[in-house]
Amino acid sequence: MSTERRRLSRGTGLALTLSLGIVALSGCTMADSLAPVAGDKLNSVRFASIDILTEKKIEIAVAPVCTQTDTEYSCKGEAMDNKPIEVTAPVADTIIMTVKVGGAELYKGNVTEVLDRAGRVG
Amino acid sequence: MAHLSRRTFLATTSALAAACALPTELLGKALAAPLAPSGAPTTLQQTILQSATANRGYRTLVSAPGEAYIVRHDILRKTPSPARVANRRSLLYIGHLSDIHIIDAQGPARIEPAQEVAPDLLTDATRPQETLCVNVLAAMVGAVKAAEYSPLTGAPMAAAVNTGDTSDSLSSQELKWAIEALDGVPITPNSGKVGEYEGVQKWSEATYAYHPDDPSNDVWGLHGFPQIPGMLTAAVSQTIKPAGCPAPWYSVFGNHDVVFVGFLPVDAAIRAYSVGDKKAVGASGLITTLTDGWASNPSLYQRMANQIKTGFGFVPGIKSVTSDSGRSLFSPKAFMQMHLDSPALPGPVGHGFTQANIDSGQTWWMADLSPHVVAFGLDTCNQTSGADGAVPQPQFDWLEEQLGILQKQNKMAIILSHHNSFTLENPAQPTVGKAVPLIHADEFIAMLHKYPNMVAWLNGHTHVNTITAHAKDGGGGFWEITTASCIDFPQQQQMVELVDNKDGTMSIFTTVLDSEAPPQWTVGDFSQVGLASLSRELASNSFLSQPLMRRGSPLDRNCELLMQSPFDLNIITDAQLEKDQMIAKARLTAHTAKAVTQ
Numbered sequence: 001m002s003t004e005r006r007r008l009s010r011g012t013g014l015a016l017t018l019s020l021g022i023v024a025l026s027g028c029t030m031a032d033s034l035a036p037v038a039g040d041k042l043n044s045v046r047f048a049s050i051d052i053l054t055e056k057k058i059e060i061a062v063a064p065v066c067t068q069t070d071t072e073y074s075c076k077g078e079a080m081d082n083k084p085i086e087v088t089a090p091v092a093d094t095i096i097m098t099v100k101v102g103g104a105e106l107y108k109g110n111v112t113e114v115l116d117r118a119g120r121v122g
Numbered sequence: 123m124a125h126l127s128r129r130t131f132l133a134t135t136s137a138l139a140a141a142c143a144l145p146t147e148l149l150g151k152a153l154a155a156p157l158a159p160s161g162a163p164t165t166l167q168q169t170i171l172q173s174a175t176a177n178r179g180y181r182t183l184v185s186a187p188g189e190a191y192i193v194r195h196d197i198l199r200k201t202p203s204p205a206r207v208a209n210r211r212s213l214l215y216i217g218h219l220s221d222i223h224i225i226d227a228q229g230p231a232r233i234e235p236a237q238e239v240a241p242d243l244l245t246d247a248t249r250p251q252e253t254l255c256v257n258v259l260a261a262m263v264g265a266v267k268a269a270e271y272s273p274l275t276g277a278p279m280a281a282a283v284n285t286g287d288t289s290d291s292l293s294s295q296e297l298k299w300a301i302e303a304l305d306g307v308p309i310t311p312n313s314g315k316v317g318e319y320e321g322v323q324k325w326s327e328a329t330y331a332y333h334p335d336d337p338s339n340d341v342w343g344l345h346g347f348p349q350i351p352g353m354l355t356a357a358v359s360q361t362i363k364p365a366g367c368p369a370p371w372y373s374v375f376g377n378h379d380v381v382f383v384g385f386l387p388v389d390a391a392i393r394a395y396s397v398g399d400k401k402a403v404g405a406s407g408l409i410t411t412l413t414d415g416w417a418s419n420p421s422l423y424q425r426m427a428n429q430i431k432t433g434f435g436f437v438p439g440i441k442s443v444t445s446d447s448g449r450s451l452f453s454p455k456a457f458m459q460m461h462l463d464s465p466a467l468p469g470p471v472g473h474g475f476t477q478a479n480i481d482s483g484q485t486w487w488m489a490d491l492s493p494h495v496v497a498f499g500l501d502t503c504n505q506t507s508g509a510d511g512a513v514p515q516p517q518f519d520w521l522e523e524q525l526g527i528l529q530k531q532n533k534m535a536i537i538l539s540h541h542n543s544f545t546l547e548n549p550a551q552p553t554v555g556k557a558v559p560l561i562h563a564d565e566f567i568a569m570l571h572k573y574p575n576m577v578a579w580l581n582g583h584t585h586v587n588t589i590t591a592h593a594k595d596g597g598g599g600f601w602e603i604t605t606a607s608c609i610d611f612p613q614q615q616q617m618v619e620l621v622d623n624k625d626g627t628m629s630i631f632t633t634v635l636d637s638e639a640p641p642q643w644t645v646g647d648f649s650q651v652g653l654a655s656l657s658r659e660l661a662s663n664s665f666l667s668q669p670l671m672r673r674g675s676p677l678d679r680n681c682e683l684l685m686q687s688p689f690d691l692n693i694i695t696d697a698q699l700e701k702d703q704m705i706a707k708a709r710l711t712a713h714t715a716k717a718v719t720q
């Protein structure tokens with residue numbers, strides 16, 4: 001299976017990718033439009049940070065609003081006691097985020113592990 | 123505030139009984155019952171999570187505790203009065219469906235083999251659960267029916283809205299099944315050969331697809347997906363009997379309803395391919411189909427040669443299937459026409475679209491959801507290419523003008539669109555013809571902020587539960603509510619209720635619904651809801667689509683979203699609301715009575 005897939009990835013795969021590209025580029029500004037439905041990793045950081053905040057019983061006044069640069073995901077929000085909520089995470093395949101409330105570190109760890117914990121039971 | 127007089131109540135009851143063909147006594151009893159929170163089975167009572175125990179990475183699903191409403195202060199920015207809990211009154215209670223993605227998995231016009239070479243990019247080219255989507259929609263409509271009275275106030279559902287991607291691959295067959303499920307029409311979700319599945323989930327060379335009959339040689343089997351012999355045959359043989367939406371439902375375009383598989387332009391060759399008897403199983407076959415007509419624009423002789431090679435089986439990666447003219451790809455006009463052609467009940471005729479849309483080609487609409495709330499059904503899809511969207515200038519100008527009019531009339535506005543504010547950046551313009559200026563998220567939100575009566579923007583597209591506060595500098599703003607999908611885990615939709623807190627504030631309550639299918643699939647259960655249950659389990663194990671993330675956070679699910687009232691809500695009298703609710707209750711009662719007699 002994996003050998004077959006590797007073979008296709010080099011030959012037919014390249015052709016298919018090119019074909020999809022040609023199809024998509026047949027309109028003048030289409031190249032810019034081809035970004036897939038966006039934001040899964042940014043969403044993951046936001047959701048995981050809120051999971052942590054709710055787990056730790058932080059009352060939230062403004063839910064974290066997240067942005068992304070080439071190197072970092074960052075989110076800012078506010079707790080009910082006016083303390084700032086700050087979330088940062090370097091862009092990487094395995095995302096490690098740091099969640100701070102009022103400057104104090106509440107959590108530092110793997111985003112996927114938080115989402116898995118929230119989505120599983122037993 | 124003045125309540126409905128006894129005389130008006132009796133007169134209205136008689137009129138509604140006649141209109142709904144219901145016995146006056148039966149309806150009178152239903153209408154006279156005071157509103158009380160329903161015990162509807164929602165995620166307030168029970169949620170569905172993955173089991174912590176895995177078998178080679180594959181996990182079943184189990185029920186978990188419900189989630190109470192969480193109060194969100196992002197826009198109001200102050201602690202609300204506790205008195206609102208006792209004083210609140212419902213202004214509007216509606217269902218919100220999105221990203222239904224009905225798939226005719228046997229249709230030739232799909233791009234499943236693309237997953238063989240670009241699995242991370244094209245995660246949805248084929249899904250393990252794709253033959254079960256009509257079961258899921260039927261089970262979701264069942265959940266909406268079960269939640270037809272609000273779990274918060276007991277208010278009756280006035281309408282349901284569907285924010286696009288009703289079909290998956292632009293197939294008329296897919297759209298037909300979706301409309302039938304919403305209308306409560308029985309469906310056998312099969313095309314091509316009667317009673318037999320023909321497609322990549324049965325062809326052994328398609329190792330990128332899940333083969334429920336024997337997954338031992340495919341990539342899904344390597345991830346622990348189980349052997350479920352008979353699943354495909356059950357999926358295409360069974361006649362599904364959906365409950366149908368109990369209230370009028372409205373629909374807007376999604377990108378999968380406008381461009382092929384949600385991001386590619388359509389041409390004559392792919393239209394012909396969709397109703398033909400050849401289907402790509404491998405990447406080389408897909409290349410032939412893609413380049414045969416679309417972008418390469420080969421000569422007539424080359425195209426003829428390609429047709430001959432394909433027809434005689436000289437092209438590898440293509441297999442023969444039973445052709446079906448019902449699989450033809452629909453145009454925007456046909457999409458609207460199919461909505462107009464659907465049965466009169468539950469209505470409304472056209473589901474937002476009117477004959478004027480057909481005549482003019484205008485693909486957006488506005489409609490009264492109640493005397494106090496108007497919905498704008500926008501078309502944010504790009505007909506040139508690309509998955510993401512934008513608001514074309516003419517539609518933007520029209521919306522702004524209408525919002526201004528409603529503001530003066532003290533009516534609230536709800537916007538319905540497929541795309542959300544994170545995916546409203548598509549710049550694609552056609553090569554031929556006049557370019558239309560496209561408005562993107564920042565400019566769109568800035569315009570909406572000018573109108574305090576614009577309270578909520580309901581959308582989908584990302585298949586993720588997300589609630590975004592669009593607070594305005596200096597106070598005010600609106601809420602954006604993005605619901606998940608029926609196709610990817612968690613397969614959740616939601617109910618939305620606008621509530622007057624009678625203290626100068628209002629709240630929007632969001633209540634997430636799981637489909638009515640059992641949390642845990644029982645091996646061998648191929649019943650209508652059993653297959654929907656299996657679909658959810660398969661979807662939750664997709665290693666391509668980050669399934670658990672799609673649940674959103676607790677602040678994106680069951681919430682009370684606070685905001686300042688857009689105007690003095692006391693001008694909406696209790697008597698007016700009671701009359702609106704009588705009409706909605708009569709519809710629901712008639713829908714239930716019809717189901718009982720069938």
